[in-house]
């Protein structure tokens with residue numbers, strides 16, 4: 533594993549991981565609020581983060597000064613069971629975190645490109661960079677919505693992209709996606725990868741040791757800071 537570009541943090545249980553990640557994220561958000569009056573948090577969807585979200589939602593920080601957004605989103609309304617916004621609303625924006633501001637990536641639009649433009653217009657005015665980003669990873673090595681079979685993978689992995697939000701078309705993604713761009717993710721003050729299970733550990737290690745550059749490896753290698761990998765079996 534390429535130790536120079538990531539820090540492996542292993543936990544005995546998924547609950548211990550959720551607690552440690554929630555504590556770390558809460559500390560980082562509080563530091564951002566103290567230093568610049570507010571904090572920007574970008575989280576991933578899928579199935580892994582639910583326990584982390586529930587744990588983070590209980591942390592006593594100045595949530596009214598936190599803006600929450602998604603790392604990526606399916607091109608579906610929040611009423612869809614596929615919606616990451618619905619997952620965040622149900623699992624994170626509750627308890628003490630209920631007062632946080634949430635900015636969605638999905639907007640009703642003719643197509644995913646138009647939705648990406650609307651999200652970009654809304655997010656551009658924020659006080660960038662992101663303070664905290666928590667990435668997930670698929671067993672194909674995708675992270676965010678940087679899917680290996682995306683028609684525009686080169687654009688998605690471009691660390692010099694001028695875009696904030698990009699549309700994604702990839703057969704393996706299930707539906708069109710919206711994703712924050714590579715430079716917006718890797719410029720975060722704190723960049724974590726949250727993965728669970730032996731299969732994802734094997735995928736991650738193979739990605740870091742092999743010759744092929746999978747999306748997760750591209751992000752880790754483009755990051756100016758070591759990515760903190762939070763893993764539990």
Ligand SMILES: O=C(O)[C@H](O)[C@@H](O)[C@H](O)[C@H](O)COP(=O)(O)O
Nearest residue numbers: 576577578579580668669670676
């Ligand atoms: O929209 C999504 O699906 C996520 O943002 C995505 O990037 C996720 O992190 C991985 O696909 C892992 O998903 P699981 O946690 O369900 O394995």
